[in-house]
Amino acid sequence: MTMHDDQVDVTTDMVATLIREQFPRWSGEAIRPVPSTGTVNAIFRIGDGLSARFPLRPVDAGEALMVLEKEARASAELARVSRFPVPEPVALGRPGAGYPMPWSVQTWLPGTIASDADPSGSDAFAEDLAAFIAALREAGTRGRRFDGDNRGGVLAHHDDWMSKCFEESEGLSEGLLDVPRLRRLWARFRELPRTSADVMSHGDLIPGNVLVAGDRLSGVLDTGGYGPADPALDLVSAWHLLQPGPREVLRRTLACDDLEWERGKAWAFEQAMGVVWYYAESNPPMSRMGHRTLDRILESTE
Incomplete structure (x- = not known):
């Protein structure tokens, strides 16, 4: 099942042909699809050292190129400051x-991705995660500000999206989400x-x-969104990735005050509400991740 109604189909044969025609130096490498719960790209390995990422949703080719070039610059910049391994851009295909x-x-x-090797109970993992976030914060924005794309700006600007999420969530299986309670929580967030x-x-x-x-x-993926944002945005990791004890380790290590911590919870809430209903049928692991995050948030507010 595809994850999006307008999703582009990407096959191994298609990727092999693109590699052979555009990057013949890699034409002898094995091409293998990578099973993933990711929702933005189809991913294929090229031999042992490279991966190719193919956007799943169709957009104008010129617009897509600008996005990929921006992501490549962001990934390269993050790689220079990260204390942990991250993918580095190699090439752009046509x-x-x-x-x-x-x-x-x-x-x-x-x-191993954290959804397969759950580190949620590890204090050491929480300390590592805090070190990664701290290194990004210390890099400095060089005068740049949040560009308005996706999460990381003003919480209330997401009201329309959240209204849609609540409406769609009411149509899920009875009892799956306590939507009235979630609406009240968003009203506070x-x-x-x-x-x-x-x-x-x-x-x-x-x-x-x-x-x-x-x-x-051991590493962090999907670094093309690296950029200026609310300091609370990367605190979504506390709710997506950690149980209460390690979560407190992360908070203490980053010296988060009450407001920043609550805003991090709010951004995690906004993200989780979207993935629960949108991927309920097309990507159940992603939907379950969102549901678990909501459960953790609700438990912390009781």
């Missing part, structure tokens, strides 16, 4: 072989004031974007 948009190639990182300047942020620290070895952080 449309062809039946695929209508540009696509990207980056280095491949070994490891949306009023939380913003008092701190932007910092550099990963922007999407969910289990599928975090690599684990043992109970430690």
Whole structure:
């Protein structure tokens, strides 16, 4: 089942043809699809050291190229400041072989994603996660500000989206979500004031974007969204990735005050509300992740 109604189909044969025609130096490498709960790109490995990412939803090719170039610059910038391994941009491909948009190639990182090797009970993992977030914050924005894209600005600007999420969630299986209670919670979250300047942020620290070895952080994926945002944005990781004890370790290590912590919870809430209903049938693991995050948030407010 596809994840989006307008999703572009990407096959191994298509990828192999694109590699052969555009990057013949890699034409002898094995091409393998990567099973993933990711929702933005189809991912294929190229040999052992590279991966190719193909946007799933169709947009104008020129617009897609600008997005990929922006993501490549952001990924390269994050790689220079991260204390943990991250993928680095290698090349951009052109449309062809039946695929209508540009696509990207980056280095491949070994490891197990956190949704498969759950580190949620590890204090050491929480400390690593805090160290990653702190290093991004310390990099400085160089005068840049949040660009208004997606999460990371004003909570109340997401009211329309949240209304849709509540309406769609009411149509899920009876009893799956306590929508009236969730509406009340958002009414409180949306009023939380913003008092701190932007910092550099990963922007999407969910289990599928975090690599684990043992109970430690071994790498971070999907770095193309690196940019200035609310300092609370990367605190979504506390709710997506951690149980209460390690969550408190993260908070203490980053010295979060009450307002910043609540805003982080609010951003996690906004993200989780969307993925629960949108991916209920097309991507059940993603939907379950969102549901677990909501459960953690609700437990913390009782």
